[in-house]
Amino acid sequence: MCPAACYESSAAAVVARCCREEGKLPEATDDSVPVPRMTRGLRMRRSLQVLGLILATAYATVLLYQAVAPRQWLEDHPEAVVGVPGNPEDPDIGVEVVPITPPFATATVAPSGTTLTDVFISVKTTRHYHYSRLPAILTTWFQLAKNQTWFFTDKDDAVFQTKTNGHMINTNCSSSHNRKALCCKMSVEFDKFLESGKKWFCHFDDDNYVNVPRLVKLLDDYDPREDWYLGKPSIRAPLEIVNREGNPPSKKSLKIRFWFATGGAGFCLSRALALKMMPVASGGKFISIGDKIRLPDDVTMGYIIEHLLKKPLTVVEQFHSHLEPMKFLHKETFHDQISFSFSKNAKDEWNIVKIDGFDLKYDPKRFKSIHCYLFPYFSYCPRR
Ligand SMILES: *[C@@H]1O[C@H](CO)[C@@H](O)[C@H](O)[C@H]1NC(C)=O
Numbered sequence: 001m002c003p004a005a006c007y008e009s010s011a012a013a014v015v016a017r018c019c020r021e022e023g024k025l026p027e028a029t030d031d032s033v034p035v036p037r038m039t040r041g042l043r044m045r046r047s048l049q050v051l052g053l054i055l056a057t058a059y060a061t062v063l064l065y066q067a068v069a070p071r072q073w074l075e076d077h078p079e080a081v082v083g084v085p086g087n088p089e090d091p092d093i094g095v096e097v098v099p100i101t102p103p104f105a106t107a108t109v110a111p112s113g114t115t116l117t118d119v120f121i122s123v124k125t126t127r128h129y130h131y132s133r134l135p136a137i138l139t140t141w142f143q144l145a146k147n148q149t150w151f152f153t154d155k156d157d158a159v160f161q162t163k164t165n166g167h168m169i170n171t172n173c174s175s176s177h178n179r180k181a182l183c184c185k186m187s188v189e190f191d192k193f194l195e196s197g198k199k200w201f202c203h204f205d206d207d208n209y210v211n212v213p214r215l216v217k218l219l220d221d222y223d224p225r226e227d228w229y230l231g232k233p234s235i236r237a238p239l240e241i242v243n244r245e246g247n248p249p250s251k252k253s254l255k256i257r258f259w260f261a262t263g264g265a266g267f268c269l270s271r272a273l274a275l276k277m278m279p280v281a282s283g284g285k286f287i288s289i290g291d292k293i294r295l296p297d298d299v300t301m302g303y304i305i306e307h308l309l310k311k312p313l314t315v316v317e318q319f320h321s322h323l324e325p326m327k328f329l330h331k332e333t334f335h336d337q338i339s340f341s342f343s344k345n346a347k348d349e350w351n352i353v354k355i356d357g358f359d360l361k362y363d364p365k366r367f368k369s370i371h372c373y374l375f376p377y378f379s380y381c382p383r384r
């Protein structure tokens with residue numbers, strides 16, 4: 001599928017070709033490689049350069065024979081030639097020699113450049129956790145992404161509506177933690193993202209600390225006009241389920257296998273992928289699929305993307321859910337981590353990030369301590 005917008009500076013050669021085929025970009029011709037014009041006063045220089053050119057060409061011929069592989073790369077990717085400028089210092093020679101110089105092989109145009117404003121961050125919560133979980137988020141990482149972060153809950157709450165500058169969304173879903181309620185919220189998150197027009201959809205839970213600049217840096221490595229499902233599984237092998245496809249469901253048990261990103265660690269979808277998911281997942285259809293396979297929201301997401309759309313999960317190790325022991329994360333790597341989490345088990349034992357900082361009584365989830373480690377300039381952080 002071609003992207004909605006075709007830019008000449010398109011990062012992917014494939015996109016450029018696709019756009020060209022749809023007539024959204026001009027044809028690639030040899031003219032697109034700048035050919036310098038000869039002007040008065042350049043003749044002397046020119047004749048010297050001709051000599052240089054002959055030498056260069058001879059050298060090039062030798063190299064061309066030696067560099068069969070790069071040449072084949074070029075032939076396979078003729079569109080990559082588009083927009084490669086000649087050497088401005090020395091245009092006459094530059095243009096001639098360009099096809100054999102190694103940097104050419106990496107001369108794809110830089111990606112579009114993702115900034116925070118391109119991201120839609122959803123945080124799933126529930127009325128039961130507004131007071132116990134949201135304050136830790138609101139005083140820390142929310143401050144770095146106020147305009148981009150939305151809280152999906154199950155009740156109108158005037159207090160937190162004010163605290164979040166109107167960023168609480170009542171999904172009208174049930175407040176229980178069952179599969180149906182979870183899928184219901186994810187469905188609303190997905191629809192709100194589509195409405196927002198943003199390039200990236202990133203989902204987190206209310207027990208996540210999100211390292212906002214690191215998240216943006218991650219997304220900047222990927223093109224939102226391509227299909228991306230970024231996250232981390234919490235199981236060692238793909239999930240295997242018995243498919244009940246068909247109407248009436250076929251007696252034959254059909255095993256299917258797919259990966260899914262753990263919702264509690266956070267995951268991101270590119271807009272291109274979300275648009276492809278629309279026919280099966282938008283307008284509440286996400287809930288029907290969850291009902292059909294009888295699995296929670298994050299598994300349903302994996303089923304839709306990996307099984308129905310055949311797009312693979314890209315594993316990003318820096319997402320962390322409370323299913324991992326947080327104490328094994330090293331402080332030296334915190335800047336590189338995208339999400340952290342916490343949990344408390346039935347025996348009242350905390351699974352929390354091991355970090356010096358605020359007193360455990362004051363900062364039991366360690367969000368403030370992580371935040372001050374990453375962003376020490378915040379007013380409540382101890383002066384160093
Ligand atoms: C957030 O959005 C408001 C309204 O659109 C805008 O005035 C403000 O500058 C934005 N803040 C940041 C930090 O981007």
Ligand SMILES: *[C@@H]1O[C@H](CO)[C@@H](O)[C@H](O)[C@H]1NC(C)=O
Binds near residue numbers: 169170172188
């Ligand atoms: C929830 O219900 C209210 C009242 O009917 C409605 O205004 C609101 O749009 C609904 N929320 C969603 C996300 O559909």
